[in-house]
Amino acid sequence: MKRRAYMLILILCGALLQQVLPPIAPLGGMKPPILAALALHHALRKGSPDFWMAVVLAALLQDGLELGSFGPALLTFPAMSLLARRIRNEIFSDGIVTQLVMGAGLGLFVTFTTLIIYSATGQRAIPPALGFLRLGGSMLLGMVTLPIISRGINWLESLIPKPREYGWQ
Amino acid sequence: MVFRNKKSIIAVAAVVLLVVVFVPLPSLTLRGKGVVRGSVAPAERATSGIWRRLSEAGAAIRGIGGTAEKNMELSRELIRLQTELNRLRDAEADNVRLHRALNFYRKKPDTMIPCDIVSRNISGWWSTVRIGKGSRAGIDSDLAVISPDGLVGKTTEPTPFTTEVLLISDPACQVSAKIKLKDKEVYGLVRGTGSNLKGEPRARIEFINKDILVSVNDEVVTSGLGAFPKGVHIGYVDEVYRDKSGLFQYAEIIPRATVGLLDYVFVVVPSAREVPE
Numbered sequence: 001m002k003r004r005a006y007m008l009i010l011i012l013c014g015a016l017l018q019q020v021l022p023p024i025a026p027l028g029g030m031k032p033p034i035l036a037a038l039a040l041h042h043a044l045r046k047g048s049p050d051f052w053m054a055v056v057l058a059a060l061l062q063d064g065l066e067l068g069s070f071g072p073a074l075l076t077f078p079a080m081s082l083l084a085r086r087i088r089n090e091i092f093s094d095g096i097v098t099q100l101v102m103g104a105g106l107g108l109f110v111t112f113t114t115l116i117i118y119s120a121t122g123q124r125a126i127p128p129a130l131g132f133l134r135l136g137g138s139m140l141l142g143m144v145t146l147p148i149i150s151r152g153i154n155w156l157e158s159l160i161p162k163p164r165e166y167g168w169q
Numbered sequence: 170m171v172f173r174n175k176k177s178i179i180a181v182a183a184v185v186l187l188v189v190v191f192v193p194l195p196s197l198t199l200r201g202k203g204v205v206r207g208s209v210a211p212a213e214r215a216t217s218g219i220w221r222r223l224s225e226a227g228a229a230i231r232g233i234g235g236t237a238e239k240n241m242e243l244s245r246e247l248i249r250l251q252t253e254l255n256r257l258r259d260a261e262a263d264n265v266r267l268h269r270a271l272n273f274y275r276k277k278p279d280t281m282i283p284c285d286i287v288s289r290n291i292s293g294w295w296s297t298v299r300i301g302k303g304s305r306a307g308i309d310s311d312l313a314v315i316s317p318d319g320l321v322g323k324t325t326e327p328t329p330f331t332t333e334v335l336l337i338s339d340p341a342c343q344v345s346a347k348i349k350l351k352d353k354e355v356y357g358l359v360r361g362t363g364s365n366l367k368g369e370p371r372a373r374i375e376f377i378n379k380d381i382l383v384s385v386n387d388e389v390v391t392s393g394l395g396a397f398p399k400g401v402h403i404g405y406v407d408e409v410y411r412d413k414s415g416l417f418q419y420a421e422i423i424p425r426a427t428v429g430l431l432d433y434v435f436v437v438v439p440s441a442r443e444v445p446e
């Protein structure tokens with residue numbers, strides 16, 4: 001219960017941090033995908049109810065605090081997390097190379113899907129050059145963000161005292 | 170069986186999501202967003218307060234901020250403005266008396282709602298900020314948002330406790346404007362063009378008459394058409410170009426009010442035209 005509460009608080013803090021951070025102009029004005037990284041981190045490590053809770057909350061916060069229609073995060077976060085869960089037994093989730101590759105994929109997938117949704121619904125016309133810049137930028141940002149978030153959460157979770165087990169000793 | 174159920178649940182959820190994404194239901198979307206934004210607003214307010222304090226402290230430590238000097242300068246400006254306000258109040262009272270005497274139609278002054286900025290855009294796809302007042306404070310869509318530096322943008326998606334402000338540098342923000350020249354005024358349409366690689370917000374005034382000479386540093390202000398007040402500073406002309414069609418010219422402008430870190434803004438609520446008794 002305590003861990004679940006920590007998880008939810010962490011996601012809220014992630015949303016607040018993502019909003020406070022300035023957009024990075026040379027990377028197409030994108031921001032580090034903290035919420036997406038949090039969702040992916042929990043997808044790779046948590047059991048079913050906690051994973052769904054984390055993913056849906058992160059997606060709701062991302063879409064709810066964003067202008068435009070609900071959807072980009074609600075579609076991409078669960079899709080990406082389900083995919084990650086399918087392969088989580090075949091990869092080293094804590095390995096830096098795995099996290100770099102998954103971070104890049106995460107940034108690319110979320111931005112590409114958002115680009116498609118915004119273009120298809122006519123909410124935003126993105127010039128092709130800016131679109132490519134954003135795709136590249138979010139790939140780089142994903143590569144940087146996921147390892148940092150993952151290590152940060154692991155460190156924070158190690159600080160939470162675990163309940164003592166009184167079994168056979 | 171369980172697997173099949175799981176699969177069908179995922180399929181149904183995917184269909185619902187696709188409907189949510191591609192079928193526009195603005196009022197329902199806004200209600201949902203209102204719930205999310207309303208619940209997060211107190212935390213956002215606290216975070217923005219802490220962030221502001223940290224920025225101020227950082228600036229004070231670096232000695233760049235010059236808080237004391239700025240404070241003194243603002244105090245002097247406040248005194249000057251209060252004097253000006255008193256003079257204008259007298260003038261307005263005279264004006265109202267004369268209008269009544271002549272049985273003219275009179276227009277109430279616009280209402281300015283002061284708002285604090287509680288957060289910025291979460292993903293970088295839009296150039297927006299969120300203010301800590303919403304429809305309960307009388308804020309509606311498409312109202313002008315100004316700061317002491319000039320036009321900031323316009324309101325959009327008001328929820329009961331918060332409102333999004335689409336900055337003038339966002340491509341979705343369009344405002345009727347005019348360039349103030351020495352002997353005349355030339356009209357055009359200001360549209361945001363995002364940020365440059367340095368992160369500076371940019372906008373463009375389009376559909377300017379090609380026969381009129383527009384120069385760098387000419388002032389661009391709102392024209393007063395629509396719900397926006399007249400004569401609000403937007404920025405200065407940076408570069409002038411000829412339109413591809415050759416029929417018009419356009420000019421790049423740097424919107425001054427969105428360059429710095431904004432803390433407080435005012436939402437301008439236009440008053441309805443009032444008929445005297």
